Amino acid sequence: MRDVAIIGCGMTKFGRLEGKDLMDILVEASLKAIEDAGVRDKEFDAVYVGNMMAGELVHQTAIASALVDRIALFPAAADRVENGPASGASAVKNGFLAVASGLADLVLVAGGEKMTSADTDVITDLVSTMTHPTAEYLHGVTLPALAAMLTRLYMERYGLTERHLAMVAVKNHANGLKNPYAHIQRAITIEGAMGSQLIADPIRLYYTCPISDGAAALVLCSADEAKKYCDTPVRIAGVGQATDVQSVHEREDPAVLKSVRLAARKAFEMAKLEPKDIDVVELHDAFEILEIVQSEDCGFFEKGKGHIAVEEGVTALDGELPINPSGGLKARGHPVGATGVAQIVELVWQLRGEAGERQVKGARRALACNFGGFGNNTVIHILERMD
Amino acid sequence: MDQKLMGFRCKSCGRIMYPKHERCVSCKGMNMEEVELGNQCTLVTYTKLYTLPEGIEMPPLTLGIVDFGGVRAFGQIATDEPKIGMKLRPVWGKLRRLGDKDIYGFRFEPVESG
Numbered sequence: 001m002r003d004v005a006i007i008g009c010g011m012t013k014f015g016r017l018e019g020k021d022l023m024d025i026l027v028e029a030s031l032k033a034i035e036d037a038g039v040r041d042k043e044f045d046a047v048y049v050g051n052m053m054a055g056e057l058v059h060q061t062a063i064a065s066a067l068v069d070r071i072a073l074f075p076a077a078a079d080r081v082e083n084g085p086a087s088g089a090s091a092v093k094n095g096f097l098a099v100a101s102g103l104a105d106l107v108l109v110a111g112g113e114k115m116t117s118a119d120t121d122v123i124t125d126l127v128s129t130m131t132h133p134t135a136e137y138l139h140g141v142t143l144p145a146l147a148a149m150l151t152r153l154y155m156e157r158y159g160l161t162e163r164h165l166a167m168v169a170v171k172n173h174a175n176g177l178k179n180p181y182a183h184i185q186r187a188i189t190i191e192g193a194m195g196s197q198l199i200a201d202p203i204r205l206y207y208t209c210p211i212s213d214g215a216a217a218l219v220l221c222s223a224d225e226a227k228k229y230c231d232t233p234v235r236i237a238g239v240g241q242a243t244d245v246q247s248v249h250e251r252e253d254p255a256v257l258k259s260v261r262l263a264a265r266k267a268f269e270m271a272k273l274e275p276k277d278i279d280v281v282e283l284h285d286a287f288e289i290l291e292i293v294q295s296e297d298c299g300f301f302e303k304g305k306g307h308i309a310v311e312e313g314v315t316a317l318d319g320e321l322p323i324n325p326s327g328g329l330k331a332r333g334h335p336v337g338a339t340g341v342a343q344i345v346e347l348v349w350q351l352r353g354e355a356g357e358r359q360v361k362g363a364r365r366a367l368a369c370n371f372g373g374f375g376n377n378t379v380i381h382i383l384e385r386m387d
Numbered sequence: 388m389d390q391k392l393m394g395f396r397c398k399s400c401g402r403i404m405y406p407k408h409e410r411c412v413s414c415k416g417m418n419m420e421e422v423e424l425g426n427q428c429t430l431v432t433y434t435k436l437y438t439l440p441e442g443i444e445m446p447p448l449t450l451g452i453v454d455f456g457g458v459r460a461f462g463q464i465a466t467d468e469p470k471i472g473m474k475l476r477p478v479w480g481k482l483r484r485l486g487d488k489d490i491y492g493f494r495f496e497p498v499e500s501g
């Protein structure tokens with residue numbers, strides 16, 4: 001296997017993107033990434049597009065072929081990659097494998113979802129179909145319900161309080177305010193969050209991410225070639241993916257995200273790094289409880305202590321281990337197929353020192369966790385600045 | 388006839404699973420037999436859902452994970468006052484309406500004390 005580098009990245013603003021359809025935003029993000037890499041005149045060997053539900057939401061299928069058509073990447077190999085809300089990171093992983101294996105030299109990875117034109121009820125239901133069809137879905141489960149049951153376990157076992165969820169939301173909104181690409185650019189208060197509507201007790205509206213449109217893209221090539229295109233390429237140092245049983249009640253311990261633990265372990269082993277080596281992190285906070293639990297199961301904090309780290313400001317932008325400088329899913333938004341790619345775009349900007357007001361000073365190594373299903377399929381990437 | 392909530396026991400290693408897997412989650416064994424999960428379980432965790440899925444009329448919908456002594460299940464909890472550790476039992480009935488179909492299954496109702 002050869003080393004793989006990210007030499008270009010781009011994304012659309014996330015939010016309610018009126019007048020732009022799914023293909024428009026995939027095109028926009030892809031062209032930005034191609035320009036950023038300076039490979040406008042080069043032939044791409046492969047294209048991977050992370051997307052969860054274009055067929056259901058915008059009545060379009062085979063969108064990887066459609067993207068090739070719009071931006072003339074023929075005859076590049078093209079695949080849509082679907083892994084629920086981790087579709088984006090799975091697309092990145094496929095791009096990595098194509099370059100690492102030598103099968104492809106230049107690869108475009110894009111991720112996108114157009115969600116705001118659909119009814120919220122339809123989206124909630126579609127997302128619920130990721131759960132076990134008979135043991136969970138038929139009983140009326142929703143993703144907020146699963147997140148709420150996890151929160152309840154944390155309250156019982158570890159002394160997490162609702163205030164901690166509000167603190168994560170406040171932090172991520174503050175970061176989002178510094179990110180021009182974020183869906184929500186508005187500061188919130190602990191009191192405001194704790195006064196928001198109850199969705200699934202104890203989870204309130206402000207402890208969940210919004211429904212967004214958006215796309216993000218990356219250009220990959222071999223690390224040996226990367227310096228030709230880019231002054232500060234970023235190496236994909238580690239990739240880890242792991243699955244777990246689909247039904248949350250069947251997990252060894254429903255308060256442990258085992259797929260996160262195993263994916264993180266694999267990614268760290270491959271990168272020959274440890275959690276203490278990481279400078280900046282993007283986690284999958286579709287619900288604020290998930291940022292806390294993932295921060296533990298990735299290995300950054302002891303089990304049951306993630307909320308203490310939030311309390312102490314460790315995960316704030318100016319803390320020891322900034323988590324979700326982009327604003328996370330909470331403020332940047334969560335166009336599901338785009339999220340895993342957008343996490344990596346943010347981290348590439350951070351490692352290159354191009355993250356503007358939200359720059360984590362001196363960041364050299366980063367970790368992104370993209371969480372599929374309700375934790376039954378997690379993809380983790382570790383990135384490292386090459387110089 | 389009385390409906391029973393059934394789990395699946397792996398004949399190779401004895402692990403009981405719910406729901407069914409074609410291969411045992413512990414040993415990959417493929418011979419399963421149906422076993423009753425029993426009449427008594429305890430509440431592991433729960434939520435009261437206010438944003439309702441299709442085919443549920445009145446909020447909140449209480450949902451939870453229950454434990455039958457090692458094997459767990461998920462479902463609707465027939466009380467507005469759930470408490471972790473409370474004793475419940477599975478009861479067959481209509482769960483919700485989905486499209487043009489009524490969905491039946493087990494929900495869990497509190498066992499009256501005394």
Ligand SMILES: [Zn+2]
Pocket residue numbers: 397398399400401402411412413414415416
């Ligand atoms: Zn077995």
